[in-house]
Structures are given as C-alpha cells and as structure tokens.
Amino acid sequence: MQLSRDRLLDAYRKMRMIRCFEEKLQELVLAGKLAGFLHLYAGEEAVAAGVCAQLDARDWVASTHRGHGHCIAKGVDVAGMMAELFGRRTGLCKGKGGSMHIADMDAGMLGANGIVGAGIPLATGAALTAKLKRTGGVGVAFFGDGATNQGQFHESLNMAQLWKLPALYVVENNGWGEFTPTEFVVPVADIAERARSYAMASAIADGNDFFDVYEKAGEAIARARRGEGPTLLECKTYRLSGHYVGDTTVYRTKEEVEEWRQRRDPLDRFERRVVEAGLLAADELRRLDGEVAAELAAAVAAAEAAPLPDPADVTADVYVSG
Amino acid sequence: MARMLTTGQAINEALAIALESDPDVILLGEDVAGGGARSAEGVEEMGGVLGTTKGLVKRFPERVLDTPISEMGILGTAVGAAATGLRPVAELMFIDFLGVCLDPLLNQAAKLRYMFGGKARVPLTVRTVTGSGMRAAAQHSQSLYWMTAGIPGLKTVIPSNPADAKGLLLAAIRDDDPVIFCEAKGVLMQRGEVPEGDWTVPIGQARIARAGGDVTLVAFGATVAMALQAAEALAKEGTEAEVVDLRSLQPLDEAAILSSLEKTGRLVVVDESTPRCSIASDVAALCVDRGFDFLNAPVKRVTAPHTPVPFAAVLEDAFRPSAEKVIAAVREMG
Numbered sequence: 208m209q210l211s212r213d214r215l216l217d218a219y220r221k222m223r224m225i226r227c228f229e230e231k232l233q234e235l236v237l238a239g240k241l242a243g244f245l246h247l248y249a250g251e252e253a254v255a256a257g258v259c260a261q262l263d264a265r266d267w268v269a270s271t272h273r274g275h276g277h278c279i280a281k282g283v284d285v286a287g288m289m290a291e292l293f294g295r296r297t298g299l300c301k302g303k304g305g306s307m308h309i310a311d312m313d314a315g316m317l318g319a320n321g322i323v324g325a326g327i328p329l330a331t332g333a334a335l336t337a338k339l340k341r342t343g344g345v346g347v348a349f350f351g352d353g354a355t356n357q358g359q360f361h362e363s364l365n366m367a368q369l370w371k372l373p374a375l376y377v378v379e380n381n382g383w384g385e386f387t388p389t390e391f392v393v394p395v396a397d398i399a400e401r402a403r404s405y406a407m408a409s410a411i412a413d414g415n416d417f418f419d420v421y422e423k424a425g426e427a428i429a430r431a432r433r434g435e436g437p438t439l440l441e442c443k444t445y446r447l448s449g450h451y452v453g454d455t456t457v458y459r460t461k462e463e464v465e466e467w468r469q470r471r472d473p474l475d476r477f478e479r480r481v482v483e484a485g486l487l488a489a490d491e492l493r494r495l496d497g498e499v500a501a502e503l504a505a506a507v508a509a510a511e512a513a514p515l516p517d518p519a520d521v522t523a524d525v526y527v528s529g
Numbered sequence: 530m531a532r533m534l535t536t537g538q539a540i541n542e543a544l545a546i547a548l549e550s551d552p553d554v555i556l557l558g559e560d561v562a563g564g565g566a567r568s569a570e571g572v573e574e575m576g577g578v579l580g581t582t583k584g585l586v587k588r589f590p591e592r593v594l595d596t597p598i599s600e601m602g603i604l605g606t607a608v609g610a611a612a613t614g615l616r617p618v619a620e621l622m623f624i625d626f627l628g629v630c631l632d633p634l635l636n637q638a639a640k641l642r643y644m645f646g647g648k649a650r651v652p653l654t655v656r657t658v659t660g661s662g663m664r665a666a667a668q669h670s671q672s673l674y675w676m677t678a679g680i681p682g683l684k685t686v687i688p689s690n691p692a693d694a695k696g697l698l699l700a701a702i703r704d705d706d707p708v709i710f711c712e713a714k715g716v717l718m719q720r721g722e723v724p725e726g727d728w729t730v731p732i733g734q735a736r737i738a739r740a741g742g743d744v745t746l747v748a749f750g751a752t753v754a755m756a757l758q759a760a761e762a763l764a765k766e767g768t769e770a771e772v773v774d775l776r777s778l779q780p781l782d783e784a785a786i787l788s789s790l791e792k793t794g795r796l797v798v799v800d801e802s803t804p805r806c807s808i809a810s811d812v813a814a815l816c817v818d819r820g821f822d823f824l825n826a827p828v829k830r831v832t833a834p835h836t837p838v839p840f841a842a843v844l845e846d847a848f849r850p851s852a853e854k855v856i857a858a859v860r861e862m863g
Contacts, residue, residue, distance in 0.1 A: 267613055301646035308644035317612060318645065322636050328602055329637065332609020332617075339555065339591065340614060359632070362602030369597070524647035525681050527705035529733050529780050 210260070210421070215487055216495065218260050218417060222252040222474050223492075223499045224285060225276040229448070231503050232275075232292065236452045240511075241292060243305050248276030250415075250447030253473035254379050255280035257412075257420025258347060258440075261428045265344030267315045267333035269326030272307050273446075274319025277349050283311040289506040295513035302516040303524065324357030326350060327376065331363040334374035334437070345373040345431045353384030355398050364439065368405040373431035375424065376439045379414060381446040386458045402439035414444030415473040418480065445471070531692070531722035537581045539691040539723045540656070540712065543698040544582060544618065546727055548589045551616060554702060557594040557603060558620025558656075562586035578622055579658065579717060600630035604655065608638045611653040611707070618702055621657040623665075624673045624711065638707040639682030653707040654698070659687070660713040660751050660801050661838050661849050670714075670838035670845075672750075672802035677709040678779040679806070685778040686732055687711035689753035691721040693776055696730030704732060713801070715751030733777045735785035741769035744859055745789040745796040747812055749775040752799040752831075752850055759855035768859065778808055786812060787820050794825035797858045799850050804832040826862040831855050 210218070229247040236245060248255070251273075259268070259280035270277040278288055283299065291298030291309055298304075299311055310318035317333060320326040327348045334346030354360055355378055367374045378398050382389050395401060402409035408430065412423040420442055427438035445467040449456040456464070481487040534542070547554045556562075561582040563574020576583025586593040596603045600621060607619040621630070634655070641649040661670040678685040684706055688694040694716070701708035738753055739760050748756035753774045760770035773789050775782065790796050796816055800809035809830040816828045831850045839845050 269609070299646065300644060300648070303646050304644040308640075310641075310645045310649070312612075312645065312648050317609065318641065320637075322632055325605065325632055325637060328605020328633065329609035329612065331602070332606040332611070332615075333613040335555075335606055335610045336613040336615045340553075346609070346613075358601055358629075359605055362597070362599035363605065365597055366599060366602045366606060370594075524643050526684070527642070527650055529684065529704075529706070 212487065214260065215481055216491065218256050219477060219492060220495050220499060221280050222256045222417070222477065223496055225252045225255065225279050226474060227499050227503055228275055228279060228285065231507065233448070233452055235507070242294070245306050245452040246273040246450065247448040247452060248273050250467065250473070251379055251381060251444045252276060253417040253420050253477070254377065254414045254442045254444055255349065257417045258375070258377055258424040260421055261425045262345070262347065264315065265337070265342050266347060267317050267330065267344065268347045268349060269317040269330040269333070270319045270349050271326060271351060271354070272319060272321055272323070273351070274309060275306070278309055278311065278316055278319070281314055281316045283314045283316050285502060286506040286509055287311070290510040290513050293510040293513070294515070295510055296516045297513040301520070324350060324354040324359040327354065327359050327363045331367050331372060331374055334367060334372035335370070337373050338370070343432060345375055345428055347375045347377060349377045349379060351384065352378060352380040352389045352393060352398055355401060356392060364402070364405045364407060364437070367437040368407045371434065371436040373434070374437035375427050375431060376437060377424070378439065378441045379444055380441055381444050383446055383450070383459070385450045397441060399439055399441040407437055407439055409439040409441070412440060412442045414442030415471045415476060417473060417477045531724050533720050534691050534723040535720050536688070536691045536694045536712070536717045537579060539695040540581050540698055541583065541585070542723070543695045544585055545588065547618070547699060547702045548585065548592060550727065553614065553616045554618065555592040555594065555610070555615055556582060556585065556618045556620070557596050557607060559596055559598055559622055561620050562593045562595040577620060582620070600626050601633060604630045604633035605637065607653055608633045608651060611651045612641055612649055616652045616702060618654045618656060621655050623669045624657040624659045625668050625671045627673055627676065634677065634683065634707070635680055639680045643682060650705045651707045652705045654701045654710055655707070656710045656712060658714060658717070659711045660715060661833070661845055662751070663714050664840060664842060664845060666840040667837040674709065674711050674778055675802055675807050678808060682707065684708040684732060684780065685711065686776060687713060687750040687778060688776060689716055689738070689748070689750055689774050690719060691723045693730050693736070695723050696728055697732065697776060699727070700729040700732050703729070708732065711750060713750035715754065730776065733780040733782060735776055735782035736774045737771065737789070738774040739770065739772040741771040741793070743769045743793055743795070744771070744862070745793045746770050746772045746855060747775065747786055747796060747798040748772060749778065749808070751801055755850060755852045755855055756799050758852035759859070762852065762856055763859060770859070783815055783819070786815060787823070790816055790820045791823045794823055795862055797829040797831060797855060799831045799855055801850060802833060803835050804830060805835055807832060829858040829862060831858050
C-alpha cells in the first residue's frame with residue numbers, strides 16, 4: 208500500500224462526502240426543496256475515489272448522468288455543486304446546468320452528461336489534446352455498463368487505440384441499465400472483454416474496493432502517461448439507489464440491495480481495512496464524518512440563501528462572440 | 530495580390546495558413562491526410578474525397594489526422610479536444626452524414642458553454658460538403674444547413690465564391706465558438722480571385738453581390754450564382770435586382786436583408802434546401818415580422834420541393850432551384 212496517511216484520509220473524506228451528498232439530495236427532494244432529474248452515485252464511491260486518487264491537475268475526466276461522485280472525487284467545490292443543484296446564480300454553472308450538466312473546467316471536470324455514452328469521446332478528445340500538446344495528462348471517461356452498447360463507446364475506443372492516446376475508460380458496471388439487468392443487454396460475461404476487439408489493454412477491478420480500483424487505475428494511468436496507450440478498466444460495483452430519485456425499484460429485490468449494503472459497502476470495507484492494518488484510527492474517521500456533515504449543512508444553507516439567476520441571463524453564455 | 534483559384538484550392542490555402550499560424554490547429558477526418566498512400570512509393574495521397582486537404586500532411590505530419598469511418602467518434606473527439614485546448618478542424622465528408630453523428634454537435638458542442646455557465650469554449654470548425662448537382666442522389670446531396678443554423682450555440686457559414694471561402698474558413702477556425710463551414714458542391718469547383726496571405730471575412734456579415742433598386746434576391750452558397758444570372762437576365766427587361774449574399778446563416782445579418790428590402794420593396798429568397806423550416810422560410814418570416822412596411826409584394830421563396838434529392842439528371846435538375854425559377858418568381862410578383 209503506497210498511500211500516505213493524508214492521502215488515505217482524503218480518499219475516505221471524498222467517499223464519505225459522496226455518500227452524504229447523495230443522501231442529502233434524496234432528503235431535499237423528499238422535502239420538496241430540489242427539482243429536476245437526479246441520479247445518485249451512492250454505492251459506487253470507491254470507483255470515483257480510487258481512480259481520481261491517481262489523477263492530478265493535468266488530467267481531465269468526463270462523466271455521466273450519475274456524475275456527482277466524479278465531481279467530488281476530482282475536487283470540485285461541494286458548495287458550488289449544491290448551489291447549482293438549487294438552481295442558484297452562485298452555482299458552478301450559474302444555474303444553467305443542473306445535476307446532469309454539472310461541470311468545472313478549472314478542476315478538469317468536463318461535465319456530467321445527459322446523453323449515455325457521450326462523455327466517452329469527450330475524454331478521448333481530452334487525451335488527444337494531452338498527446339499533441341505533450342501535457343503529460345490523461346483523459347478519463349467514466350461511464351456505465353449500458354454505455355458500452357453505444358456507438359460512441361466503440362468508435363472512441365477504436366480511435367484511441369489506433370492513436371495510442373493517453374486515455375482511461377472506466378466502466379462502472381453496477382449491474383443495472385436503468386431498470387434492466389446488465390446480462391439482458393450485454394452478451395459478454397465481462398465488459399472488459401470488449402477491449403479485445405480493439406487490441407486494447409484491459410483490467411477488472413472490484414469496484415467496491417477502493418484499493419483494488421486505485422491499484423488497477425494506477426497501472427493503466429502510468430501506462431497512458433508513458434505513451435503506451437489506453438486501457439478499458441471494468442469496475443464491478445452496485446447502484447444502491449434506484450436509477451433516479453423517485454424510482455420505486457420494483458424491478459429488484461430488497462434482499463439484493465441489502466446484500467450489497469450490509470456486506471459490500473465500499474466505505475465499510477475501506478474502514479475495516481485501514482483500521483485493521485493500523486493505518487488510521489476509527490475515531491479519526493468519525494471526526495471526518497462530522498466535518499463532512501458540517502460542510503454539507505453549510506453548503507445547503509448557503510445555497511438556500513443564495514440569489515436566484517437573473518431572468519435576463521437566459522440569453523447569456525450561448526456564444527463567446529456574435 | 531489576388532490570384533485565380535478554385536474554392537477547393539482556396540480552402541486548402543486557408544487550412545495551410547491556419548496550421549502554420551497556430552500550433553493548436555489540427556485537421557481530422559476520413560482520408561484528410563491520405564490514408565495508406567502517405568508512406569508508399571509511386572502513389573499520391575488523396576487529401577479527402579475531393580482532394581481539398583491534399584499536401585497538408587506533408588507539411589504538418591503530426592496535426593493532419595486520418596480517422597476511421599467513424600463520424601460520431603471524429604466529431605465527439607474533436608469536441609473534447611476543442612474544449613481542452615486544441616482548435617480542431619473536423620471534416621464531415623457530406624452533411625448528410627449528420628445522421629450518424631448529430632449528438633456531438635447537437636448536445637455537446639452547441640451546449641457545453643451554456644450548460645457550464647459560460648465557463649467552456651469549444652473552438653471547433655466542422656467542414657462539410659452540402660448541396661445537390663453532382664448526381665449523388667438522396668444521401669449525399671442534402672442541404673441540411675438549416676438544421677445546424679437552428680441549433681443555438683452553433684454558427685453556420687456558407688461561402689459562395691473562392692475568396693469568401695478562404696476568408697470565412699480562417700475566421701471560422703479562429704472563432705471561439707463551434708462553426709459549421711458548408712462547402713456547397715456548386716461552389717467548390719468555381720474559380721475566382723482570392724487574396725493572398727492571411728485574410729479573413731467576418732462571420733455574420735452579408736455581402737451585396739450586385740446592387741439594384743427594383744427587387745432583392747437573397748441567396749447564399751450555390752444559389753448566389755443563380756441569383757446573379759437571374760439578375761443579368763432581368764436587367765435586360767429593365768428590372769434591376771440587388772443580390773444579397775448571406776455568407777453566414779447563423780448569425781444572420783438581418784440588417785443587411787432589411788435594408789435592401791427597404792430600398793427595393795420586393796424580395797425573393799433562393800435556397801437549395803427543401804422548403805419546410807428552411808433558411809428561406811426564416812428570411813421570409815423576418816421580412817413579414819420586421820419589414821412589413823417595406824413590402825410592396827408578397828415575399829417569394831425559391832427552394833427545392835419537399836422531397837428527397839433524386840438521382841436521374843432530369844429529376845435532379847427539376848429538383849434544384851435555378852436562375853429560370855428565380856426569374857419566374859420575380860415576374861410572378863408583378
């Protein structure tokens with residue numbers, strides 16, 4: 208294990224923040240305070256945190272409709288995110304994006320994306336920029352199992368391998384594409400197998416184990432930075448919430464969800480591992496839990512108090528010029 | 530000094546200047562570099578299906594990229610590259626192929642800036658061939674610029690001659706917004722004087738291609754030549770037509786259209802595309818909405834019919850607008 212105490216604390220804090228952020232959103236929707244389509248990342252925290260722990264300011268990530276976790280893991284400001292979800296002028300996107308388009312170019316976050324698979328070529332383009340401008344950076348696409356049936360996935364992987372781009376394709380296989388089990392729509396046993404069509408390197412990680420994701424993403428990113436081309440990394444994980452907030456989840460059993468929640472929760476597994484190994488103490492983690500809760504409460508209060516956008520700004524920001 | 534070049538040569542020159550003057554400019558598309566011929570002896574590279582990019586890969590080997598036949602991958606990758614620091618010029622061989630790659634333009638390039646609250650730039654140019662007249666039939670002959678012009682966040686330009694092609698393309702590449710650059714088939718082979726050196730035409734400004742006081746003919750791309758030909762014929766009957774070459778479809782130079790209408794009181798708009806939801810309809814609506822008091826006759830639209838583009842020469846010629854159809858429309862106005 209190569210991570211310092213500070214890096215471990217940061218990883219835990221981000222995972223806890225993602226979990227609490229999503230739980231808070233659920234609560235705010237039920238209280239009638241938030242509008243719009245919300246897709247929660249709870250249960251998949253180890254994927255975003257494990258991959259992003261290998262990234263730095265040179266790197267770009269492109270995300271999905273389930274994008275809050277990737278934002279937080281890449282270091283996007285939580286208060287700005289919350290203000291955006293409240294549709295406030297102080298939001299990261301001035302209230303123009305909302306949950307499915309939340310982005311922060313300054314943090315290397317190319318946006319959540321409302322179109323399944325559409326972030327994949329965007330990250331490929333970021334990798335092309337990195338290669339031609341010799342920044343040393345990588346372009347990382349996060350996407351679900353469902354997106355691997357889209358043409359954008361196949362066209363992008365083919366081009367990235369041909370051009371040996373510094374790209375990482377992270378498929379978060381959470382077992383469900385909306386309300387349909389993955390095996391109904393994906394004929395291969397492991398999505399990682401799809402890399403073979405493109406002679407691309409691939410790996411499979413336990414997506415609920417931060418350390419496994421961190422290690423396998425690290426190998427792929429090192430390969431990309433050395434100019435040896437892209438990797439398809441399949442992280443097997445689970446979506447603890449429904450497809451969206453308000454989903455009745457009648458299509459799956461409570462036992463299935465409880466099995467993942469009770470026995471495979473990525474935060475519990477992280478804690479057991481670091482505490483048993485004597486790397487961090489449980490009370491340090493509880494202190495972080497408290498900090499996260501306080502930061503979130505402050506973000507919600509600030510967002511609620513923030514000014515609404517000016518209706519006159521509906522026509523602003525369409526073009527740079529003209 | 531101006532020289533005589535074809536529009537295709539003028540585009541090639543603009544691309545070379547853009548690549549030369551800015552290390553962030555890249556070209557990507559099917560065969561734009563030349564495929565396998567790049568490294569072989571005794572053969573030449575194609576430089577795109579119409580040879581427009583021929584020779585550029587030799588001067589800029591790292592920045593002229595052949596792609597697979599993967600239009601969605603090409604455009605999606607170009608959008609991502611544009612948002613992160615490059616200035617890509619992507620080639621969509623024919624605008625008809627929008628059918629397999631609309632998402633990167635419709636939902637990504639056009640919207641990133643707005644969705645991100647003004648914090649992204651997508652300096653992307655998409656060069657694409659439009660229009661009928663080459664007997665290329667229904668899937669290689671459409672004039673779908675009305676689609677891109679109707680998507681907020683995109684700009685769409687369409688030159689009618691070699692000089693404007695060079696100037697507008699350089700302006701498009703240097704523009705910080707995504708621009709669709711339409712190369713009308715009827716214009717690509719045209720020859721004309723082209724200024725040398727680094728020279729741009731501002732996006733959003735129409736051009737008076739011929740002055741006249743009796744009727745305004747609004748045209749763009751390949752229909753400018755038809756309008757000019759009609760104007761010469763009408764002049765012999767004593768009707769002086771003013772030809773307004775739009776050059777840019779979005780932004781649209783509304784002031785140029787309205788000021789010509791104010792002068793002539795009559796207006797015909799000539800558009801290669803089908804009529805529904807077209808630029809022709811848009812210009813007609815503008816004249817009724819904001820130029821009503823200037824109108825001395827109904828606005829006439831000369832367009833293709835509401836059909837796919839047919840193959841047989843006699844059918845395609847019947848489909849296309851023409852100088853004769855423009856003349857007939859003017860006469861009909863009385």
